[in-house]
Amino acid sequence: MDKLKFNGQILGVQPRIRLIRSFDESSHNYLGYNIFINGSIDEEEKTFCIAIGKAAQVKFGFRTGQIIIGQCLPVSKPNNEVAGFYKVSGLVKIKDDKIFKEPPPYLDKPLKLEEYRKRGHRRLSAKFYLSSCQYCHWACKMATEIFVDKWDSSNMKYRYETFCYGPKSCENYNSGPTRKVPGRNGKVWEEEDWIDVENTAHRSPDE
Ligand code: SF4
Known part of the structure; x- marks a missing residue:
């Protein structure tokens, strides 16, 4: 397939992290960055998101406000990405x-x-x-893979989960409801608030 040409202004850049869950266990794949752009892709005007690797971000130092051009392909497994496009070249x-x-x-x-x-x-x-943090560089929407049964890789669920890496004192912050992870035989594990407290306990409120 020919690559699609795009151009536009960057609205925000966030980390591209995939979350893998299996009941009460979780791990993260740090893949690169997602760039949200307002512009044109394949001659259509719209807001879209492209996924890039870590090296491209180091090279170009993308951030909100810049105008960029490039080429890309639609992602082949939409469940695995937040971005609609990847394999970016000609940046x-x-x-x-x-x-x-x-x-x-x-x-x-x-x-x-x-x-x-x-x-x-x-x-x-x-x-x-969506309402307050969508383009904040501390926000991250993660494509999430759930192994409902870790001994049966065909029993998977997919969803998106949103997180904040920013200062704990941020006035825009709202945790929303706790997240539930489905497991074998209809069991459900709940990720309680103390896990977030523990994950960020090493930071002061304004850090
Ligand atoms: S809560 Fe504040 S720091 Fe966190 S993502 Fe939203 S705006 Fe950014």
Whole structure:
């Protein structure tokens, strides 16, 4: 398939992290970054999201406000990505404008993936992600794979979960309801609040 040409202004850049769950166990794959763009792709005007690797972000330093062009392909497994497009090539930064806006949301350059890992996250309400945090560089919408039965890889569920890596004092924050993970024989595990408290206990409220 020929690659699709795109161009547009970056609305936000967030880490591209895949969450893998199996009942009360979880792990993360740190894949790169998702770039949300307002512009045109395959000659259609719209807002879209492209997935890039860590090296491309290091090279270009993408952040909100910049205007970029490139080429990409539609993702082959939509359950595994937040972005609609990946395999990006021909990236060029046309304009390096910066958008100055008092946070929150935080619209600067995202951190290194290692920094996100070190900071740890708290769950973020899916509703608030859309209304208040959608382009914040501390927000992350993760494509989530659930092994309902870890001995049967055909028994999988897929969904998206939203998280915040930002300061615990952020006025935009809302946790939303606790998340439930389906397991074998109809059992359900609930990820309670103390897990988020523990994940971020090493940070002060404004850090
Ligand atoms: S709650 Fe988190 S993701 Fe939302 S604006 Fe604040 S720091 Fe950003």
